[in-house]
Amino acid sequence: MTVSDVTGERFNLALVGVPNSGKTSLFNALTGSRQKVANYAGVTVERKSGGFVTPAGRQVTLLDLPGTYSLRGRSPDEIITRDVVLGKRAGETPPDLVLCIADATNLRLTLRLILELKRTGRPLLMVLNMFDIAQRRGITIDVDAMSAALGIPVITSVAVKKGGADALRRRTDEFAAAMPAPVAQPEWTPTGIADLKSYQREADRIIRATVTMPAKPDTLTTRVDAVVLHPVWGLAILAGLLFVMFQAVFSWAQPLMELLSDAFGVLGTLVAQLLPEGIVQSFLQNGVIAGVGSVVVFLPQIVIIFLFILLLEDFGYMARAAFLMDRIMGGAGLHGRAFIPLLSSFACAIPGIMATRVIDNRRDRLTTILIAPLMTCSARIPVYTLIISAFIPATDVWGWINLQGLVMFGLYVTGIVSALLVSFVIKFFMLRDYQPAPFMLELPDYKLPRLKSIAIGVSTRAKMFLQRAGTTILSMMILIWFLASFPQPPAGATGPAIDYSIASIIGKALEPLFAPLGFNWQIVVALIPGMAAREVAVGALGTVYAIEGGKEAADAIGQALASKWSLATALSFLAWYVFAPQCASTLAVIRRETGGTRWMVITFVYMFALAYLASMIVYGMARAAGLG
């Protein structure tokens, strides 16, 4: 083979394996791509592809396919895996070689999958991953014998070590060079029950012949689970973890947030001193710096919440949480598998809704999608924090619990309880012809999280947040500044400048609609750009009050609110944000994932109605209690 042959064509690799086999780590090691690595069955739901160049200069495209136990194609992500392997997926080049990733400590189901894959006629290469852990546990594998028994080449690898990836790149060359000419694919038919049984018998036979298990199995996971999955302690630990997470979001982030806030304050003052008073100064100080700054300040909180979620995923705790919650969620008509998408929705509803692809039953999946936006996403944190720190005193309850953190926790609980109630209503009044879908989930062995993978995950999220601040939020800030600044007040006007602006006209026109909720026209103005993204409302309020009140107010939106809103209005505003469908991207994802506008409209309408009702009730009650 000549060099031009080697470099001429791209070589297509696809990664296939059961969930938790370490596919994504291997993918990261081979391509260096930045993406999420997790230890939960079914987290890989998006198409992830990357490339690398082999030592011989061969261009290789690598596709990371969703984990699956079979080619049955039960859920949307499993269908993707099946169709790509079979070469049936439109727009996808059929793989030249399928890399079957196997967790060396847990081979039983993987070997059966490989036997099933062999029947597709695709060239296969088995990669024994986590070989180091297997050796440490005293598991010995006769690699050559396994290769002979399976009739495919087998190599060992430690996905997360650099050496393992280099060796695999070298081997790719050898395989590509020795690649047999493509043969006509036999017609593939779904694997029947009899075939499944015989494959498993064959797999078990191969394991008996080639793998020696240690006399004493690893019992650490079982011992930890005795506590973590305990009917009482397990639930207590889960509740405790969530509680610590929300306290951390409030308390740990504080010093960093103050630092960021001060930095933006200094920047604003600097601009004010350097530029002459006028439109340009107002634009930069009130529109750009105060607006974007008020959102960027929340970066530490976003980082903390993602850090917690990624750590729990990598430990292997998420599957346990689904186990603990299945029965409880079942009472509300939810599937245990819905727990992970819903927990991810605490970070952001968009990945949460996409993660529902692991739920194979359509009704279960729709219910989960409809309630996912009720989970308190990180975009609500800026809004909650602003209002809570302005209106709720930072005193301690029972000596150690921060009252502000407690209110925050209460808002999260309200979101969860409402989601369960909505799901219950859906179960009762809609989609009634339904049979409970089976719940089966592998509980993987606990693994220590890999710091590098956590760091990659958190920094990706932080970057996405900053990008949003730089694009969506910045453009909304500019819009709100424009609306609040023009037209300029006529010469000799006495009132605040904003009273003459377009924003004021719009706000005052819509004010009667929101008066029952205790919202003034400034809030109404902030809600409009807030339809694009929730956190925009914080900056928008800042801009509106800054332009209204002059430069001094820009430093402290919270203080401005505390002096201008009643407690009843503040509580009503919080209630609004628990429910309101204020995120254009979430609605777009719902439309895409449900395949039509119908469910998007339903989501929007029900959330809007709940928000209006909840705010009206909260405002009414607060006023009755004398907080108006």
Place this chain on the structure above:
Amino acid sequence: MRLGEAPRGFVGTIVALHPASAGPTSHELEQYLLEMGFTEGARVEILHQGAIKRDPIAVRVDNITIAVRRREAMAVLVK
């Protein structure tokens, strides 16, 4: 006996799958159980169980742990 009725701590071997006893979607369920490793002759042990009605259960099937509801475990005959 059925795996779905077995107490926590039960150790046994799978004799057969009898999905009809777990509901009408039996064919799909049998396939699903087989894919998760519930095959004849496999060693099973009930390690943990949930708080409400002792459901779901965490079952050690050979050397992996699977969480499954008792309802579906009814389809697994063990001894």
